[in-house]
Amino acid sequence: MIAESMYQELILEHYKHPQGRGLRDPFDAEVHHVNPTCGDEITLRVKVDEGKVLDVSYEGQGCSISQAAASVLHELATGSTVEESLGVVDEFTRLMQGRGQVEADEDVLGDAVAFAGVAKYPARVKCALLSWMAYKDAVVRSA
Amino acid sequence: MIAESMYQELILEHYKHPQGRGLRDPFDAEVHHVNPTCGDEITLRVKVDEGKVLDVSYEGQGCSISQAAASVLHELATGSTVEESLGVVDEFTRLMQGRGQVEADEDVLGDAVAFAGVAKYPARVKCALLSWMAYKDAVVRSA
Amino acid sequence: MFDVDLIRKDFPVLSRELSGGRPLVYLDSGNSSQKPLQVIDTMRDHLAHHYSNVGRAHHTLGAESTAAYEDARDLIAAFVGAPSRDEIIFTKNASEALNLVAYAFGNPIATDERFRVGPGDEIVISEMEHHSNIVPWQLLAQRTGATLRWFKVTDEGRLDLGDLDDLVNERTKIVSIVHQSNVLGTINSVSPILARAREVGALMMLDASQSVPHMPVDVTELDVDFVAFTGHKMVGPSGIGVLWGRRELLEAMPPFLGGGEMIEAVWMDRSTYAPIPHKFEAGTPPIVEAIGLGAAVKYLTGIGMDDVKAHEKTLTEYALGALGEIPALTFIGPRTAISRGGTISFTLKNLSGDDIHPHDVGQVLDDAFGIAVRVGHHCARPLHLRFGIPATTRASLYLYNTTDEIDALARGLHHVQKVFG
Amino acid sequence: MFDVDLIRKDFPVLSRELSGGRPLVYLDSGNSSQKPLQVIDTMRDHLAHHYSNVGRAHHTLGAESTAAYEDARDLIAAFVGAPSRDEIIFTKNASEALNLVAYAFGNPIATDERFRVGPGDEIVISEMEHHSNIVPWQLLAQRTGATLRWFKVTDEGRLDLGDLDDLVNERTKIVSIVHQSNVLGTINSVSPILARAREVGALMMLDASQSVPHMPVDVTELDVDFVAFTGHKMVGPSGIGVLWGRRELLEAMPPFLGGGEMIEAVWMDRSTYAPIPHKFEAGTPPIVEAIGLGAAVKYLTGIGMDDVKAHEKTLTEYALGALGEIPALTFIGPRTAISRGGTISFTLKNLSGDDIHPHDVGQVLDDAFGIAVRVGHHCARPLHLRFGIPATTRASLYLYNTTDEIDALARGLHHVQKVFG
Numbered sequence A, B: 001m002i003a004e005s006m007y008q009e010l011i012l013e014h015y016k017h018p019q020g021r022g023l024r025d026p027f028d029a030e031v032h033h034v035n036p037t038c039g040d041e042i043t044l045r046v047k048v049d050e051g052k053v054l055d056v057s058y059e060g061q062g063c064s065i066s067q068a069a070a071s072v073l074h075e076l077a078t079g080s081t082v083e084e085s086l087g088v089v090d091e092f093t094r095l096m097q098g099r100g101q102v103e104a105d106e107d108v109l110g111d112a113v114a115f116a117g118v119a120k121y122p123a124r125v126k127c128a129l130l131s132w133m134a135y136k137d138a139v140v141r142s143a
Numbered sequence C, D: 001m002f003d004v005d006l007i008r009k010d011f012p013v014l015s016r017e018l019s020g021g022r023p024l025v026y027l028d029s030g031n032s033s034q035k036p037l038q039v040i041d042t043m044r045d046h047l048a049h050h051y052s053n054v055g056r057a058h059h060t061l062g063a064e065s066t067a068a069y070e071d072a073r074d075l076i077a078a079f080v081g082a083p084s085r086d087e088i089i090f091t092k093n094a095s096e097a098l099n100l101v102a103y104a105f106g107n108p109i110a111t112d113e114r115f116r117v118g119p120g121d122e123i124v125i126s127e128m129e130h131h132s133n134i135v136p137w138q139l140l141a142q143r144t145g146a147t148l149r150w151f152k153v154t155d156e157g158r159l160d161l162g163d164l165d166d167l168v169n170e171r172t173k174i175v176s177i178v179h180q181s182n183v184l185g186t187i188n189s190v191s192p193i194l195a196r197a198r199e200v201g202a203l204m205m206l207d208a209s210q211s212v213p214h215m216p217v218d219v220t221e222l223d224v225d226f227v228a229f230t231g232h233k234m235v236g237p238s239g240i241g242v243l244w245g246r247r248e249l250l251e252a253m254p255p256f257l258g259g260g261e262m263i264e265a266v267w268m269d270r271s272t273y274a275p276i277p278h279k280f281e282a283g284t285p286p287i288v289e290a291i292g293l294g295a296a297v298k299y300l301t302g303i304g305m306d307d308v309k310a311h312e313k314t315l316t317e318y319a320l321g322a323l324g325e326i327p328a329l330t331f332i333g334p335r336t337a338i339s340r341g342g343t344i345s346f347t348l349k350n351l352s353g354d355d356i357h358p359h360d361v362g363q364v365l366d367d368a369f370g371i372a373v374r375v376g377h378h379c380a381r382p383l384h385l386r387f388g389i390p391a392t393t394r395a396s397l398y399l400y401n402t403t404d405e406i407d408a409l410a411r412g413l414h415h416v417q418k419v420f421g
């Protein structure tokens, strides 16, 4: 497999062993997002308390990119502040929409930097962003 | 001037000294044809008797090609039989619409063979054909 | 003699090495085909030495460009057996050709009864259509209040003609059907539908985007009213498509796009229109692209469409065999090479029986082996909905493909099953 | 530094010798421009090594083609100062761009009040429009019963704004005007018309087919609603045009052509549409052509549009001087190089005072000297009717033209007067 592969070991790991998967109570908001072009779906819940993300739980189906992205999101967001996590979402979005020309900020993104290779494939960008957009939406609704 | 010039000496001669120009009596049919894309116009009359073309008279305006073509037509048609002249019209049409790939039959066309170079210029073909189409139309109406 | 090794030499990209030393295995010609040097260099030469606008040529370059452009029309007319070169209309792609016909219907300017469409009238398509043969008719139905109806598809991926007589009836204005499915590979038999359309006085259009590139297609033999196809799928350039239509119908249709070249005379308050084909070619046409497509059909004719078809049939049989041996691979479409082309779609599970998403199949094939296939719904989402799947993986074959490449695909799929095992 | 000799070396055709040893003198760029190697080779390289369909790329070639295609959109957005790349819609030419907007009006699917058009509503164009900015609006008026009105043109070849307040009024839905006339050379001043359009709530479109190639054009500064232009007139390939529109309007407009790529999701009975720009790009787009246009604007930007404009201004002044000295030559259009571009149309008589038909002028210039000009009504017949002439001869200048070529034209015209003397 070539070096700049989109399929980083880390993505496959998260795909095969998704973190925090499953819908849990309690929650403040639940959203359902669909990518109509490829049928990927996610249902996502957030539990927020005093500006802190207590839980991100989810259930979904789709390709390894969309599933792994949800798992990584769970890891990064849970336990951080809402503000921090939205900063990560923004940086992740910037990376994904950069058409492969944007340098990722690893300090901000942590594990999510593994998705950098996806940005070259416009059709896959939506897969990676599905859960992250759902999270942003859910956080707004939980407020 | 280059060899394959569209402006054969003969065309310029006919343009400068049009043969049979002017509308004359008697006539059996008169038609008025216009080339709307370039504004060329012709009014043309025929006098036919027992299958013989006694006169082709005309008045028009336009480029040298359209004017010379009318003059050559006058020369070729006047005095011949209707049938013969329509044969010449058909051969002339075939040459003009051949996009420069059709070999002209000089025996049939006589002087009209000078227009062969026009066939390469689709925008000019209509100029050359204007009077000839008017003639065909007039002959039909005279019957 | 058909010699695939020689043919491959004509296509520069086929000897390209992708990063990491992967040789390119291009199995995505149903999406868009590669181009031979004969096409590329014709275009380059025209752009570099003969280019000018066409139509109103009064100078040497104009005459050269016009001759090349109109010669291309002759070549294409001959290629599809059009009774007249004037019936070949250049569009930008097959989609424009389909829309052009759809916009002729229900247009208040249309005076011919056959193009009047309103509430109560019906338009018939099928469940196996490409979006480009669905959406234009949906939009027509929405504009006019007409009803859109469609043929169903059987489990084997064939058109279900069971309700033909009900679907195509006295209210039907037009039936528009794909000639060869871009997902299933199915080649539809035209005559029963056409016979019924004629019986009830409906017009019939064929979306031949996937058939004209792959087999001899003769519009006179087909005897339908309109045929659309597209240059980029038949070793021609992007930016050029073709609508063939019966002269009499094209003459009866209202103009579509207005502008330069499609007119006879213009006043501020009204216009008269040029004869076909120019009536439907508003503005500066895709000149070099039409010339490139001319070179493409010359190339295909030189090889022979019968041979192209035979080669693809051999490949298709081979591929159905080789892929059919992969456990947990399910074909979507006919399982035998009868009445089907070399477009092979499938779903794949891993050896534990879990679905592997086509996105993942395609990306790993590319990543690991340089194999280019298409994944997704291939612009035929309703067909995928009908089979209850969001997406498939599709390998599509063309004259330059080899059995080695199919072997590579089979190996690649085994690897995919391991990665997502 | 602008160096016309260096620039000419980029355009292979400019060093071509026509039969009989005539060097080519290309003065027909207003019709279509020539292409530099930078554009030709970009296209060739893409076709030979990187080509694939765009949009749904899941393999290397697809990613490369998509990146090149979307990069071209960025380049073009920057070239015309578009606030957002999504506002750049690729069409096949300027004519399609104009039709796209015209078809958005009076479409029963349109829900936005601004695009509703019916009897009593008015559309305003001008007498100096190209047919591509006349016929689409005539067709719209015919489809909907709306009224088409137009600005008159003064004897000097300027827009007559005397009745601006009457022409553009509360009933006006859209005003569509040429930015630079393709016959007169006149550059229209946009702001008074735009101010009036805003006052009455009408939309405003500019046909910038002849301005974008020749001067810096910034759609944000212009502040109109829609701008159309075309690749082949700006050293780009045929088969590609551009519609720029305000995001908010493009989003409010109904789709035009239906098909692949312009959808979000499709069911048999309904569809949802992709966000702009893809909503208006149905089917496989002119991929290599867009990439070629990207290379073209890169080329023009490298030279600098200010320098292109300055060079053409110098040439225009020179040409107006040199041709103005020819007896019995009458300019149609402004006689000074103020607010006008390098498109110079005229009529010619022989020395006995008889008209020489422009067809004859053009053909002899070509035959005898290899000089390519355009003759006829240049797709602006109503403008010629207004001046009471069937046709003109037009020399149109571009960045690669020289004063020597203008001298050759002047000599050629003297010769024409002799031939038809």
Ligand SMILES: Cc1ncc(COP(=O)(O)O)c(C=O)c1O
Binding pocket: C259, C260, C282, C283, C284, C285, D030, D031, D093, D094, D095, D096, D130, D132, D133, D178, D180, D181, D182, D207, D209, D210, D230, D231, D232, D241, D379
């Ligand atoms: C002013 C003007 N508008 C529109 C057009 C049409 O452009 P196209 O032929 O590329 O559609 C042209 C050129 O032909 C033009 O000069």
Ligand SMILES: Cc1ncc(COP(=O)(O)O)c(C=O)c1O
Binding pocket: C030, C031, C093, C094, C095, C096, C130, C132, C133, C178, C180, C181, C182, C207, C209, C210, C230, C231, C232, C241, C379, D259, D260, D282, D283, D284, D285
């Ligand atoms: C069956 C079918 N119809 C129509 C089209 C549309 O062709 P284009 O994208 O060239 O408009 C395609 C290909 O995309 C196709 O496969």
